[in-house]
Amino acid sequence: MANYLRVEAGSGYRQCVLRVIGELDLVTAAEFADRADAAVEATSGPVIVDLSSLTFIDVFGARALATVVRTLPAARRPVIRSCPPHVRLVLDMLNLPLSYLPTDPLTGNAPPSVTRDLVDLVQQARLDAGKAKLAASWTLARLADTGIRLASTRERAGLMREQGQETLARTRSARDRA
Amino acid sequence: MAGAQTPSRRPSLGMTGDRHAVVALDQPFDSDTLSELRKAVRSEATALGLPDTRTAEVVLAVHELAANAVVHGGGSGRAQIRVVAGELHCQVTDPGAGSGDARTGTSVAQPWPFRPGRGLWIARNVADRFSTAPGVSGSQVTAVFTLPGR
Numbered sequence: 039m040a041n042y043l044r045v046e047a048g049s050g051y052r053q054c055v056l057r058v059i060g061e062l063d064l065v066t067a068a069e070f071a072d073r074a075d076a077a078v079e080a081t082s083g084p085v086i087v088d089l090s091s092l093t094f095i096d097v098f099g100a101r102a103l104a105t106v107v108r109t110l111p112a113a114r115r116p117v118i119r120s121c122p123p124h125v126r127l128v129l130d131m132l133n134l135p136l137s138y139l140p141t142d143p144l145t146g147n148a149p150p151s152v153t154r155d156l157v158d159l160v161q162q163a164r165l166d167a168g169k170a171k172l173a174a175s176w177t178l179a180r181l182a183d184t185g186i187r188l189a190s191t192r193e194r195a196g197l198m199r200e201q202g203q204e205t206l207a208r209t210r211s212a213r214d215r216a
Numbered sequence: 217m218a219g220a221q222t223p224s225r226r227p228s229l230g231m232t233g234d235r236h237a238v239v240a241l242d243q244p245f246d247s248d249t250l251s252e253l254r255k256a257v258r259s260e261a262t263a264l265g266l267p268d269t270r271t272a273e274v275v276l277a278v279h280e281l282a283a284n285a286v287v288h289g290g291g292s293g294r295a296q297i298r299v300v301a302g303e304l305h306c307q308v309t310d311p312g313a314g315s316g317d318a319r320t321g322t323s324v325a326q327p328w329p330f331r332p333g334r335g336l337w338i339a340r341n342v343a344d345r346f347s348t349a350p351g352v353s354g355s356q357v358t359a360v361f362t363l364p365g366r
Contacts, residue, residue, distance in 0.1 A: 061251060063251070063279070064247070065247055065250060094276075096280060096283055098283070123269065124272035124273075127276070132334065
């Protein structure tokens with residue numbers, strides 16, 4: 039089997055990123071379809087097909103790519119990112135109905151995705167905030183518990199002091215009488 | 217196929233009848249060696265001074281012609297690149313249809329609607345000129361690219 043194609047599936051935050059690496063041609067098309075289908079099935083959320091490391095594509099590869107993308111449910115909003123010009127040339131000539139993320143016209147790469155980074159940051163911050171909230175409420179609960187225990191200890195201490203004084207007074211009066 | 221895989225990559229005087237032709241590449245291919253063919257074509261086109269975008273188109277054209285021979289022709293063939301009067305003649309010959317490589321022909325079947333011959337159409341689109349001819353023993357397709365002027 040040809041070993042010049044790899045599909046890497048990474049799942050980001052609620053999304054599936056498929057990186058197609060190497061050469062997608064008539065020999066590797068079927069393998070690509072299998073790997074991509076498996077990766078997509080194992081994940082959830084929007085599908086991003088990253089073609090930045092795709093060094094060659096032919097009509098069979100383009101057809102396999104279009105099939106994978108077009109058979110996905112609309113909810114997974116499949117989109118292609120970082121499509122190199124030599125790949126875009128083939129996809130455009132075949133007039134395949136694919137959606138692309140904006141691409142830098144000079145390099146063919148996706149512009150450094152500030153939005154994506156921001157979204158990731160916000161998600162991370164939200165996650166951290168959730169954790170902090172949980173920790174805070176736990177601390178609060180412990181604090182309240184400690185307060186209650188402190189009050190009861192104090193109460194008991196007061197009681198014991200009263201008992202002590204009582205005993206002392208009784209002892210003194212007994213001594214005085216004696 | 218192993219015995220036939222002795223590509224003569226060093227430019228030499230062509231034996232094809234063009235008096236001023238220099239053979240830049242002469243390589244047999246089948247479905248297992250398409251990747252090697254692309255690599256060889258890419259390095260030849262780059263060596264001849266083609267810019268990256270043009271190189272990619274030459275690689276694409278030769279690959280599609282070869283893939284066409286693999287799928288619709290005899291399952292294998294021969295790619296020749298000659299430099300003729302400031303042009304790159306990319307010629308793919310296949311020994312003829314009928315003995316089709318069933319393994320490749322069926323394994324690449326995909327549900328996306330697709331007309332056969334799209335590969336040839338792509339090669340025709342990126343090339344400056346294009347010609348098909350019935351060869352001595354099979355069909356012969358040539359895509360011509362103009363080399364950058366000196």
